[in-house]
Amino acid sequence: MKKNKTETEQTIQNLMEKARQHFTEYGYANVTLEEIAQEANVTRGALYHHFKNKKGLFLAVFEVVQKEIGEHVEAAAAQSNNSWQQLINGCQAYLEGAVVSQNQRILLIDGPAILGWDTFRKMDEKYSMNSLREQLQFMQERELIKPISVEAMTHCLSGAMNEAVLWISDHSDQKDVKEEVMIVLKHMLESFRNR
């Protein structure tokens, strides 16, 4: 019984959804492909047909999560036409996006270890860091920020936010903590400002 294209895509969609749930809840190492396949009502054979291996499945899920957050950030930035406000909006949106639904586990904990540093780095550069870097670059060209290495600023800010995400998601009063982080981030950004 051959399924038509939409049903095939549905199978893939299903597998990725269940995989995402399990990876976020239990962590990559504590999840078996059998579980995922069962919940998607197929066997591991189907899974291996659509994905190269366990890592491949994780990679697919990882990309989706990163894309989601990336879009969330872009949307938040687009709500203002002031460069500084865009930057700040983007940072805040990133914090929110990464914290919700335990995304941090896939993004920041398992991601680097499972994908390997180089693969992870490429992904992170492509989706997550890129918009930040471009924004900083853009602002530096207009002399809104000091002539400091954009790369260095990007990495330091990105790192600060990632650690902040992990810290925030570990707290019950996430809202308060997030505000504290935003204050710190604003200070940091301010230190780059040309005055």
Next chain:
Amino acid sequence: MKKNKTETEQTIQNLMEKARQHFTEYGYANVTLEEIAQEANVTRGALYHHFKNKKGLFLAVFEVVQKEIGEHVEAAAAQSNNSWQQLINGCQAYLEGAVVSQNQRILLIDGPAILGWDTFRKMDEKYSMNSLREQLQFMQERELIKPISVEAMTHCLSGAMNEAVLWISDHSDQKDVKEEVMIVLKHMLESFRNR
């Protein structure tokens, strides 16, 4: 053939050394306990006698690495008696310590994923973040830095440095890149300064 106490400790020492080498070079998942045991001239039985399991061995190695860097940071800070200089020295020492001999793989990549977030966090708080937090706290009490959440500053700075470490260690011209990072860090720190 029972070994005396020193020889026993030597066995443990040996296992941990080889384990550290393998973990840093290939990553936790790509290392088998058989390899480690063989290189230490014992069987896996000996390994399991001294360590609870693979994770336990990793944890032991992880602690050693963190302790090493922590001491390196403290020593660097102690070279000045000016609070600001101590802070900057500490940051620089941390960058250097984490970059050398691929420590980042154990510390920042595998650490969180293998130990689990909560365990990792406790370790990191205990060894790595603590001196930074205490320094910031100390300086804030003397009104050298603004009344911003010390916790938030600590996490953001720590995150910035960790990401910076990974970025630096990915570059051939580590010295130049490290200097760029230090410039950024100094700006960030400056933004916390009370003026």
Next chain:
DNA sequence: TATTTTACATACGTGCTGTACGTATGATAA
């Protein structure tokens, strides 16, 4: 000297991954 504890080695079971192979069904071309 008898007994327990330590420091290993050996042997085995088990879970999970990946792979090879089988099969049914829809698409395609002669």
Next chain:
DNA sequence: TTATCATACGTACAGCACGTATGTAAAATA
């Protein structure tokens, strides 16, 4: 219309690596 091929799975198997149970010799202890 039929023969052939590709797709989308399922099934069965192999192997690796972990952990555990058990054995053993030597040192510590009583």
